[in-house]
Amino acid sequence: MSEQSFMEMLDETIKTIHTGEVIEGTVIDVKEDMIVLNLGYKADGIITRNEYSSTPGIDLREVVKVGDIMSAKVLKINDGDGQVALSYRKVVADNGSKMLEEAFENQTPLTAKVNQVMNGGLSVVVDEARIFIPASLASDTYVKDLTVFKDKEVTFVISEYNPKKRRVIGDCKSLIVAAKEAAQKELLAKISEGDTIEGTVKNVTDFGAFIDLGGVDGLLHISEMSWGRTENPKKVYKVGDSVKCFIKEINGDKIALSVKYPDLNPWNGAAEKYAVGNVVTGKVARMTDFGAFVQLADGVDALLHVSQIAKEHVNKPSDVLSIGQEIEAVVVDFNDADKKISLSVKALLVEEELAEEVAEAAMEEEVVEETAEATEE
Numbered sequence: 001m002s003e004q005s006f007m008e009m010l011d012e013t014i015k016t017i018h019t020g021e022v023i024e025g026t027v028i029d030v031k032e033d034m035i036v037l038n039l040g041y042k043a044d045g046i047i048t049r050n051e052y053s054s055t056p057g058i059d060l061r062e063v064v065k066v067g068d069i070m071s072a073k074v075l076k077i078n079d080g081d082g083q084v085a086l087s088y089r090k091v092v093a094d095n096g097s098k099m100l101e102e103a104f105e106n107q108t109p110l111t112a113k114v115n116q117v118m119n120g121g122l123s124v125v126v127d128e129a130r131i132f133i134p135a136s137l138a139s140d141t142y143v144k145d146l147t148v149f150k151d152k153e154v155t156f157v158i159s160e161y162n163p164k165k166r167r168v169i170g171d172c173k174s175l176i177v178a179a180k181e182a183a184q185k186e187l188l189a190k191i192s193e194g195d196t197i198e199g200t201v202k203n204v205t206d207f208g209a210f211i212d213l214g215g216v217d218g219l220l221h222i223s224e225m226s227w228g229r230t231e232n233p234k235k236v237y238k239v240g241d242s243v244k245c246f247i248k249e250i251n252g253d254k255i256a257l258s259v260k261y262p263d264l265n266p267w268n269g270a271a272e273k274y275a276v277g278n279v280v281t282g283k284v285a286r287m288t289d290f291g292a293f294v295q296l297a298d299g300v301d302a303l304l305h306v307s308q309i310a311k312e313h314v315n316k317p318s319d320v321l322s323i324g325q326e327i328e329a330v331v332v333d334f335n336d337a338d339k340k341i342s343l344s345v346k347a348l349l350v351e352e353e354l355a356e357e358v359a360e361a362a363m364e365e366e367v368v369e370e371t372a373e374a375t376e377e
Helices: 003-011 089-105 171-188 347-377
Strands: 022-031 036-038 045-048 070-078 086-089 110-118 122-128 129-134 153-162 167-171 197-203 206-214 216-219 244-253 254-258 280-285 289-297 298-303 326-335 340-343
Touching: 036 070, 045 070, 070 089, 070 298, 086 089, 089 129, 089 153, 122 153, 129 153, 153 171, 197 216, 206 244, 216 244, 280 298, 298 326, 326 347, 340 347
Parallel strands: 045 086, 129 167, 216 254, 298 340
Antiparallel strands: 022 036, 022 070, 036 045, 070 086, 110 122, 110 153, 122 129, 153 167, 197 206, 197 244, 206 216, 244 254, 280 289, 280 326, 289 298, 326 340
């Protein structure tokens, strides 16, 4: 057998490869920036760092090991050094394109980490394919600062897929809305008015606080935050607070909450406690030109009319009273139906003066009697 015919036979045992072909090989060496594959060909295959991944500075020794079997696309039969130039990225991208197309057609949810926050949206990469998520589709609510998503995983569906224009659009909003609707439906099916429920403060406004009840929001209105007067909800609750409340009303998908439990109503037993003639103590809560409102208990205010503040004439309450001042007065009127109580310091002073006069008169009479007895003796 001639030497030429032997070489021809040897060549026949070695497979042939073509540019653009996807071939399989076994890793025989891994360096920080390069992978060497045995292709069963007369030359080894080389995958550089850039042709393995788009991740900057990746150490290939941490992701690939000797003995691994890999698929790669042939870029060049001879890279100039007698070796085959290969690309792993292109295989991943091709497979990713097929996967994205199927995900788009089936509306399959995908999850990926946000690798870039840009003007007007977020960028994620799935199998080397870049997907853009517009700011309007990043959440079901307006997000002013999109950097909150940086390096966080987001779940989305593909709402637009156009590989020719390299345009792939992701949508997180529709999944969030659907999840909330499902959670709302489930919650509404198992709760009733009067039920006690626990939630977390999600947002606080001037008129109340929105409580997350587990995917569904309920409103704790300012008027339901206390039996007393609530001036500013933001001074009572902050985002993240845990709140135990009860369901006051369910109207469709709207849930009204309250912490004003009926058994803790300060007006329970008020008719006896604040009966006409009873002397009570309270603090001046607020003042108007016609009088001062005195807080007798949390949720129970009484009116001290300007004409009842003192025996002398008073032009306006602030002339003699101050906010937070503790006063003692007598109840002169109680209206349980309208939840109104009227007080009088003037009447109390008059009563005290009469009592003093009576006491003084009694003492004088006693002195007279003692003097008369002494004279008789």
